[in-house]
Amino acid sequence: MSQSPKVPFAESLENSIDASVVRRLPDIGRLVSLPQTTFTLLSLLMDEKTVPRDLERVLAQDPALAAKVISLSNSAFYALESPVSTLDRAISVIGFKELEFMAMGLGLSETFDLSQVPRGFDGEALWLHSLAVSWIARELAVLTKAAVPSEAMITGLLHELGIIILVSKFPQQFQQLLELVDAGMSFSEAEGALGLKHNVIGYLLARNWNLPEVFQEGILYHHKPELCPKNKKAAAIICLADNLAHKAGYSVSIEVFDLDLPFILSLVDLKVDALQSFVKELMVTMPQVQPLWLQMMKTGGKKDAGGKNRFASLMPPRELNTSPKS
Ligand SMILES: [Fe+2]
Ligand SMILES: [Fe+2]
Known part of the structure; x- marks a missing residue:
């Protein structure tokens, strides 16, 4: 078969990797929607021209x-x-801007309830991980200028959308994944075996919601930015942030990393000593933000969630946002 370079990216993607996921979750686009308010908030966050009255x-x-x-x-x-x-x-x-992000995080946490998760999986840790990656990605974008900070922040928040959806909307399928992991497979092997790749699921939803391409690609390639066709640097920022979040203890146990760090650093033009200073600063700032994130877990959630430990998200305050590092 001829290898036509003219096949559009989205189409070639459909042909190559979507099939197994679509077969497994044929209704995913129809079943999972984003509430209008959350969707509007997301649009506001992405729009540089948004003013406070829009949020109000x-x-x-x-x-x-x-x-x-x-x-x-x-x-x-x-x-x-x-x-x-x-x-x-x-x-x-x-x-x-902080409130916009806070509102969007609340909206997301209401839409995707992670309080009832399959045994053996920590839903709170997943939200915490998403927030940490969002925070780190934005700071990395400020430092490296390899991505637009607000885009990096939103992609960071959504990068595990596929897992969030599996856990909250398809718990039986997620349980099957966990069982394969318990039986000795890596999470990624289990995903492949069941046709439930979390990056593809997240991508399908982001595409279905018509999110910008940089988010779609960031979600799809957050573990393999080198394959990303158009937004390689932005995807590399998410990949690096993901890895640093794990190292800082904000991990999702099922996610395993096999990272070519020198290559990722070269993609975003970051030197090792600059990364080390960045990490040092993270070790100071993240513990400051964490209590707020933990408070979010108690505050967020559905009206009927009672005292359940739920989680919402927000952006850290301005004084911690200063561009660090040189
Ligand atoms: Fe992931
Ligand atoms: Fe992740």
């Missing part, structure tokens, strides 16, 4: 979400002198 307008249509965002703004982490009770004040003291 969206949250005005979802008072329950707005109330949660305000509640999170009062986290001890922000050390506000007086409590915040309105959205416009939360925006003025914390920053609307």
